[in-house]
Amino acid sequence: DAGVIQSPRHEVTEMGQEVTLRCKPISGHDYLFWYRQTMMQGLELLVYFNNKAVMDDSGMPKDRFSAKMPNASFSTLKIQPSEPRDSAVYFCASRPGPAAAEQYFGPGTRLTVT
């Protein structure tokens, strides 16, 4: 299995622009998570899906962030408009169903907003 796939790996954009991050989970995994990693806050959970439905998006700033999972093998995290404080590494992770199973992380997207 190729693991969790994320694209792009690096993104540099100007403030105010729209940014779309993409994730392909491991096949058969029912849960998909989006995290943001910064030096100050560490790893923060933004949103997670179960069988394509949003289960919890309380960690996501909803005025500018939106997350979708149109099918079992693809998810997007969109930021519009982007701001410099959004600069971070965004990780996608997936896991199979049982609560005890670990999450498998993708390589991350390093976002820089200037």
Place this chain on the structure above:
Amino acid sequence: AQSVSQHNHHVILSEAASLELGCNYSYGGTVNLFWYVQYPGQHLQLLLKYFSGDPLVKGIKGFEAEFIKSKFSFNLRKPSVQWSDTAEYFCAVNRSSGAGSYQLTFGKGTKLSVIP
């Protein structure tokens, strides 16, 4: 909600020194515990996990962790570190069942620098 605290922000060791990284969590119920490692520029990888049974868990690359329920702790250990262990280490916890059981809560991480 559960929380995880990692006591050390940055640890610097010489090669062959012993390592212990502290992790404490706050949650009164049954939990699953994890240690992840992030090598420079890479994604998080699982080092080891505890679900139940023997509280001493062995993971990859010679790492082990001990779950002490009375202390709400899950400290990571390695008897002799190598330069290649230079990385950031994250402790994480999720509830074994019930609402929120699928969400991992991470500590802020401990950066380990091993000097050759």
